[in-house]
Each structure stands twice: as structure tokens, then as C-alpha cells.
Amino acid sequence: MSISLDEVRHVARLARLELEEAEIFSLQTELNALIGHFQDIQGIDVTNLSPTSHAVAMRNVWADDVPGATLPRDRALRNSALQRAGLFVVPQIIED
Amino acid sequence: MIHTLTLAELSAKLAAREVSAVEVTQAYLDRISAHDGEVGAFLTVASESALQDASRAQERLDRGEGGALTGIPIAFKDNISTDGIETTCASKILKGYIPPYDATVVERLKAQDAVVIGKTNLDEFAMGASTETSAYQLTRNPWDLTRTPGGSSGGSTAAVTARLVPVAIGSDTGGSIRQPASLCGIVGFKPTYGRCSRYGLVAFGSSLDQIGPLAQTVEDAAILSEAITGHDFRDSTSLPHPAISTSELKNVSLKGLRLALPKEMLGEGTQPGVRAVFESALENLRREGVIIDEVSIPSIALGVTTYYIIAPAEASSNLGRFDGVRFGPRSEGKGHIGVVERTRADGFGHEVKSRIMIGTYALSAGYYDAYYVRAQQVRALMVQEFNRVYQDYDFVVSPTSPVTAFRLGDLDGDPLAMKLLDFCTIPANMGGMPGISINAGFSEGLPVGLQLLGAPLRDEALLQSAFAAEKALGLATAPPNFA
Numbered sequence: 001m002s003i004s005l006d007e008v009r010h011v012a013r014l015a016r017l018e019l020e021e022a023e024i025f026s027l028q029t030e031l032n033a034l035i036g037h038f039q040d041i042q043g044i045d046v047t048n049l050s051p052t053s054h055a056v057a058m059r060n061v062w063a064d065d066v067p068g069a070t071l072p073r074d075r076a077l078r079n080s081a082l083q084r085a086g087l088f089v090v091p092q093i094i095e096d
Numbered sequence: 097m098i099h100t101l102t103l104a105e106l107s108a109k110l111a112a113r114e115v116s117a118v119e120v121t122q123a124y125l126d127r128i129s130a131h132d133g134e135v136g137a138f139l140t141v142a143s144e145s146a147l148q149d150a151s152r153a154q155e156r157l158d159r160g161e162g163g164a165l166t167g168i169p170i171a172f173k174d175n176i177s178t179d180g181i182e183t184t185c186a187s188k189i190l191k192g193y194i195p196p197y198d199a200t201v202v203e204r205l206k207a208q209d210a211v212v213i214g215k216t217n218l219d220e221f222a223m224g225a226s227t228e229t230s231a232y233q234l235t236r237n238p239w240d241l242t243r244t245p246g247g248s249s250g251g252s253t254a255a256v257t258a259r260l261v262p263v264a265i266g267s268d269t270g271g272s273i274r275q276p277a278s279l280c281g282i283v284g285f286k287p288t289y290g291r292c293s294r295y296g297l298v299a300f301g302s303s304l305d306q307i308g309p310l311a312q313t314v315e316d317a318a319i320l321s322e323a324i325t326g327h328d329f330r331d332s333t334s335l336p337h338p339a340i341s342t343s344e345l346k347n348v349s350l351k352g353l354r355l356a357l358p359k360e361m362l363g364e365g366t367q368p369g370v371r372a373v374f375e376s377a378l379e380n381l382r383r384e385g386v387i388i389d390e391v392s393i394p395s396i397a398l399g400v401t402t403y404y405i406i407a408p409a410e411a412s413s414n415l416g417r418f419d420g421v422r423f424g425p426r427s428e429g430k431g432h433i434g435v436v437e438r439t440r441a442d443g444f445g446h447e448v449k450s451r452i453m454i455g456t457y458a459l460s461a462g463y464y465d466a467y468y469v470r471a472q473q474v475r476a477l478m479v480q481e482f483n484r485v486y487q488d489y490d491f492v493v494s495p496t497s498p499v500t501a502f503r504l505g506d507l508d509g510d511p512l513a514m515k516l517l518d519f520c521t522i523p524a525n526m527g528g529m530p531g532i533s534i535n536a537g538f539s540e541g542l543p544v545g546l547q548l549l550g551a552p553l554r555d556e557a558l559l560q561s562a563f564a565a566e567k568a569l570g571l572a573t574a575p576p577n578f579a
Contacts, residue, residue, distance in 0.1 A: 003457070015412060015456040016419075017449055018429075018437035030450050031457065033512050038458075038467055040401045041474050051472030052479055053303040054333060055528025055552045056290055061332040075196040081426035088421050091432040 002032045098123040099259040100579070103168055103316040106262055110157055110167045117157060117167030121150035121211050124169045128214070128260050131578065136235045137245075137255035139174050141214040142181050149211040156209050164319050166209035171255045171264040173248075174215040175222055176307070177296035178202050181212065185298050186230035187220045189424045189443025199296020200331070201265060201307050201324045208323055213261055216251025220445045221415065222272055222300045224248050225518060228508050229447040236504070237280060238575040239542055243501040246276030252310050253280045258578040263320055264310045269301045270403050271496075271521025273308045274533040278496035278545025281535040281572040284310050285317045285559070288552045289528030290335035292321075293328030299414040301407035302333075304525040313571065314534060314563040318342045321559070340555045348560040350568060351385030354489045355548075360396035361494035361520045369539030374495045377536035377546050377569055384568045388493065391485055395478040399522040402478070404515060405458050405471035406526075412455030418443065447511060479527045486551040491561060494520045496533040496545030520547060530555045532562045535572035543572065 003011075008028045012019045019027065073086055082089040098120055101109065109115045125143050132138050146169065153167035172178060175185045177195035179202070184190045202212065219229040227235045227250025235250040237243040238258040245254040249266030253276035256264050266273040268286040277284025285308045292307045299305060309320035319342060326339035357378070362371065378388055420426035420439030429438035444452070458467040485492060498517060507514040524531035529549050536546035548565070550558040573579065 007457075008453070011453055011457045011460065014460060015452050016416075016433065016436045016440055017444070017452065018434075018441040019449070023446075023449070026446075027450060027453055030511065031454060034404055034454055035457075037401045038405060041398055041405075041470055042466070044398065044470075044474055044477070046470060046473035046477065049473040049476040049480075051469055052476035053472060054289065055479055056288070056335055058290075058333070058335070063329050063332075071196055076422075078196060079193050079423040081420060081424070090421055091429075091435045093432045 003028060003035060099127050100574070101262065102312050103262045103319055104313070106168060107164050111162055113157070117150040117153040117211070118147060120167055121146050121169050121213065124213060124261055131258055132260060134236065134241060135238060135254050135258050135260065136233045137216050137251045137258065137260060138171070138214045139184060139186065139217050139232060139251065140182050142212055145181070146211050146213045153209040153211060163208050165205060165323055167211060168263070169211040169213040169261055170205055171214050171216050171252055171261040172202065172212065173218050173252045173266045175218060175267060175298040176202060176265060177298070178212060178215065181215060183215065183298070184232070185221045186218045186232055187443065187445065187448065188231045189418050189440070191425060193423045197296065200293035200328045202296065204324055216255055216264060218251055219248035220448050221298070221411070222248040222267060222269055223411070223447050223451050225271070225275055225514050226502070226504070226507065227251065228504065229445055231445050234504060237501045238578050239280065240501065243503050243542070244279065246279035246497070246501065248272040249310060250276050253277055253282060253284065256282050256310050256312060257575060259574055262312070263316050265307060265324070266310050267297055267305055267307050268525065269304045269407060270518050270525050273310060274521050274531055274545070274547060275497050275518070277310055277533040278547070279501040279543060281543025282310060282312055283314050283317045283532065283534050284308065285321060285532045286524060286530060287321060287325055287340065287555050288335070288530045290333050291325045291337065291340065291555060293331040293334050295328055295330040301410040302414060303410060304407055306525070314532070314559060314566045315345065317532070318345050318559045318563070321555070337553065340559070344556065345560055345563055348564055350381060350561065350564045353386045353561055355381070355386055355388045355491055355493040356391040356485045356489035357388055357493050358393040358396055359390050360393055365516070366495060366498040367500065367539070370495050370498060370500060370544050373537040373539050373544040374546060378493070380568055381565060393481045393485060395474065395481050396519060396523055398474050399478065399526060400516055400519050402471045402474045402526065403518065403522045404454065405467050406475065408451040408455030409458045409468050410455070412452045412459065415448070415452055450511070475526050478523060482523065482527050482529065483551065490550070491558060492549040494547050496520060496547040500539055500542035500544060524549050528552045530558050532558055534562055534566050534569070536569060
């Protein structure tokens with residue numbers, strides 16, 4: 001199992017990372033080294049094991065529906081590189 | 097000398113009015129100015145607000161309202177949100193980010209009159225085990241300044257070790273509190289997953305991350321744990337249980353304690369010096385009446401692989417929020433996607449990009465079941481195997497790290513070799529278990545840590561036994577140049 005340069009480029013697009021050619025090469029090497037290890041778990045018998053993410057079982061966590069203060073707009077916007085009229089400015093998404 | 101005191105001792109002196117809260121904070125600020133140039137533990141020192149916090153704390157002490165943490169300076173790993181104080185995760189993508197709110201742990205400690213003295217260095221987004229992936233600076237091990245303090249909570253750990261602060265807060269996703277504690281000879285405790293709120297901790301691996309204390313003694317770690325744990329409605333994975341109690345901390349003897357030593361945690365990869373110190377520590381514990389048996393937990397061998405699927409998968413999803421729109425610098429690019437891709441390319445360092453790539457790959461169509469789902473099943477297997485051991489034993493014991501502190505730069509170019517060193521610490525995160533590292537002794541002048549792991553929710557019992565074990569093994573001293 002190994003990952004091709006084109007696959008590295010595809011995954012980079014999915015991850016929204018613009019990579020230099022040199023980075024694509026070095027990441028291919030690194031990813032292949034790790035993916036090589038991924039094969040270690042392929043032979044393990046996992047029948048009857050349900051995927052686990054929380055060691056202490058919890059289900060249906062509800063918060064009380066109580067109105068409360070929220071972050072004021074100016075504080076929420078304070079860290080944005082670009083803002084105007086109380087809004088985040090983003091590049092145009094829909095073509096003309 | 098103020099800096100030679102533990103949190104518990106400092107707290108007693110503050111309560112007895114032998115020293116004022118402002119004097120304490122000023123003493124640590126002076127130590128940071130004098131020594132942090134060589135250690136590199138802090139990214140931000142909040143001198144002005146710390147002195148204000150301290151004088152407020154003193155007013156409380158003057159009114160006789162102080163508690164265990166009133167006037168105690170605390171450093172926070174820089175992935176924990178602090179209202180009004182820059183929080184960068186040691187990444188360029190968060191340069192200049194000033195959180196508009198406090199993390200729950202910060203809020204709770206402030207409510208108990210602790211002093212926020214500053215923010216400490218880490219591996220970028222906590223991804224690393226040497227603090228070398230920080231975009232800003234290296235942090236050095238106070239025992240040997242040419243070596244790493246470990247990571248990712250290297251800044252918090254080095255700060256406590258060099259006595260630049262009495263205690264600090266870190267986070268642990270695969271060992272990031274316990275491993276640096278081991279490499280620096282201090283105490284690091286990761287509570288049961290869900291006991292300490294993650295609200296305001298910048299998420300890395302959400303199902304693995306847990307906040308915890310770094311301290312000079314188990315007692316200090318316990319005091320801090322009591323202050324930061326307990327249910328928080330803002331974290332939906334927070335457990336309903338009350339805060340960790342310290343009331344019975346000192347009331348346990350080691351006699352009859354049953355420890356399981358998994359042979360998979362003391363293998364070929366363990367340095368001979370680490371093995372020797374660890375085995376002599378076990379001998380000391382046996383003399384106190386501890387029963388230690390070797391056991392086998394085969395899934396430990398799968399831990400690193402499983403972790404390097406689950407943690408990057410969760411990270412690739414969590415780090416999706418860094419798009420240059422709401423926080424951090426924004427780069428120029430073509431259209432919306434171009435801006436996002438360029439911002440992320442400029443903002444993330446190599447290790448973070450590598451983990452985002454691995455995670456995105458493991459979650460992508462065609463691989464999701466083979467990698468991510470399967471890894472979560474192996475995780476279930478690991479939980480089962482550990483639970484079986486906990487039926488017969490109180491705790492699992494092992495070296496915290498198979499190696500002592502390595503030289504800065506030695507493993508920097510070999511990320512896989514560094515990842516393979518995490519095999520003793522990863523199981524606690526996989527199984528949500530509480531884990532603690534205490535000093536077991538020294539090998540060639542470098543600290544060696546002993547780790548105890550317990551079944552989920554056995555935090556109090558674990559701290560009690562660690563307290564007794566620390567007494568049996570002897571407290572580590574401060575590094576000579578920082579004593």
C-alpha cells in the first residue's frame with residue numbers, strides 16, 4: 001500500500017492546502033512511511049468490537065434551554081483580518 | 097527564597113501573611129526575566145495583568161477569604177484560551193489572536209484567585225514530542241540546555257522545572273503532559289477523559305485531548321486538579337462527576353497495592369539506563385509492600401499506529417476552521433478557495449500539514465472503513481484488554497518514556513522515529529484513563545519518569561498511590577542551575 005504523487009495532490013486539495021512541489025515530494029515519503037505502519041492493524045480480528053471514542057459511555061447530552069448572553073458582535077469580529085459594517089468580509093464565492 | 101517553594105508551601109505562607117501575593121508574582125516575574133532567555137519556556141509574559149491579579153488576590157487574603165490557589169501564579173500552555181491574552185498554539189496561523197473569552201480551566205482558576213502569569217511554548221498545535229515544531233522558538237530542558245524538555249507541553253514543563261512558576265497547565269493528547277514531565281523530572285497528570293472541561297482548549301484530537309497539571313509534587317498536582325475538574329455544560333463530553341477530591345490524598349499506604357507491568361511497555365526500545373532506573377524504583381516499591389507482576393497487553397503494540405490514524409483524522413477536521421476569515425492572518429489568493437489554500441499554506445508548519453494530510457487521507461472515500469473505523473475498533477480492543485488487567489490490579493506501571501531527554505535537533509528530521517517513542521503514553525488517551533508521571537531517578541544526570549495508569553474515574557486513587565510512591569522514591573530536586 002503506497003500513495004502516489006497524484007494522490008498526495010488530491011488529498012492536499014481536499015485538505016485545502018496549497019503545497020509547493022518540494023513539499024509534495026517530502027509529504028509523499030512521510031505519508032508512505034506512516035501508511036506502511038497502518039497495515040499493522042489490518043490483520044487484527046475486530047469482529048464484535050464496536051468503534052469506541054469515549055471510554056466512559058455517555059449518550060444524549062442535553063443542555064438546558066436557557067437564554068443567556070452571547071459574545072458581543074465587536075468581540076466576535078475583533079480577530080478578523082477583514083471586516084466591514086459588522087460583518088466578516090470573505091472573497092466572492094458565486095461567479096458573476 | 098520564594099521560588100524554592102511548592103504550591104502547597106507557598107499557599108501556606110500566603111495564608112499566614114509571611115509573604116504577599118504581589119511579592120510572590122513579582123518574584124516569579126523577576127525569575128522569568130533572569131532565566132527564560134536560556135530556557136525559552138514562555139511565549140507571552142502577562143506582567144501587567146498578573147500584578148493586577150495578584151493585588152486583587154491580596155485583597156482577598158487581607159479579608160481572610162483566600163483559598164489554596166489565592167495569589168498563586170500559574171502558566172498556561174498557549175493552546176488554552178485566555179481572555180485578552182494572545183493565544184497562538186505556537187502557530188503562525190494564530191499570530192496576534194486574542195481570545196474573546198477564557199477557557200473553563202482559566203475561568204475556574206481565576207475564580208479561585210490564581211494569577212495568570214503567562215503563556216507557554218508548545219509544539220505547533222500540540223503536534224510533537226519535543227516542542228521543536230513551535231513556529232516561534234525552541235524550549236530547552238533545564239537539566240541540560242542542549243536537550244529537549246519533551247513535548248508537546250514543553251514550555252509549561254520547563255517553566256515548572258526551572259522554577260519560573262510554581263505550577264502550570266498543559267494538555268495531553270498522546271502523552272503531552274506525562275512525557276515532558278518524565279523528561280524534566282517533575283509530576284504530570286492527565287485526568288480521566290471528560291473530568292476536565294475542554295471548553296476553550298484549541299482542539300487537536302477531540303476524543304483524546306485532556307487538560308491537566310504540571311507540578312513539582314503529586315500534592316501540588318492534586319490541588320490543581322481539584323481546582324480545574326468537575327462538570328461543565330459547555331463541553332458535551334464533560335462527565336457529570338464532581339471535581340477530583342484531594343481530601344484523602346495522604347491517607348493511603350502502598351502495602352498490598354497491586355501493580356501490573358505490561359511487558360509491551362518495557363521492550364527492546366527501552367534505553368538500558370531507563371530500564372535500570374525503572375527497575376530499581378520497582379524494587380523500592382516492592383520493599384514498601386507493593387505487589388508487581390508482569391502481564392501482557394498485546395494491543396499496546398498497536399497503539400502508536402492506531403493513534404496516528406485517529407489523532408490526525410480528528411485534527412484534520414478540527415483544523416478546518418483555520419481559513420483566514422474569523423481569526424489569524426489572511427493571505428492573498430484566487431477566489432475563496434485560493435485564499436483559504438494560501439492562508440493555510442502560509443500559516444501551518446510542516447508537521448501540522450503532514451498530520452492534516454494523513455488525517456484527510458484516512459477519512460477520505462475508500463479508506464474511511466479500512467483506517468478510521470478499524471482504528472476505533474482496535475481502540476475498543478485496547479479498552480477491553482486494559483479492563484481485564486484492572487480486574488486483578490489497581491494500576492498499570494511502566495516507564496513514562498523509553499528514553500531520557502534527547503538532544504535538540506536529533507530527531508527533528510525523523511518525525512516517525514519520534515512518534516514511535518510514544519507507546520507507553522498513548523494507551524491512556526485511547527482508553528480515556530487517568531495517567532500520572534512521577535520522577536523515578538536519574539540516568540546519566542537526566543530524569544527518568546515512572547508512569548501509573550488507572551481505570552477511568554480512578555483519578556483520586558491514582559493520585560493517592562502516586563503520592564505514596566513519590567514518598568517512597570524520594571522527591572526530585574530542582575536542576576542545579578535553577579535551584
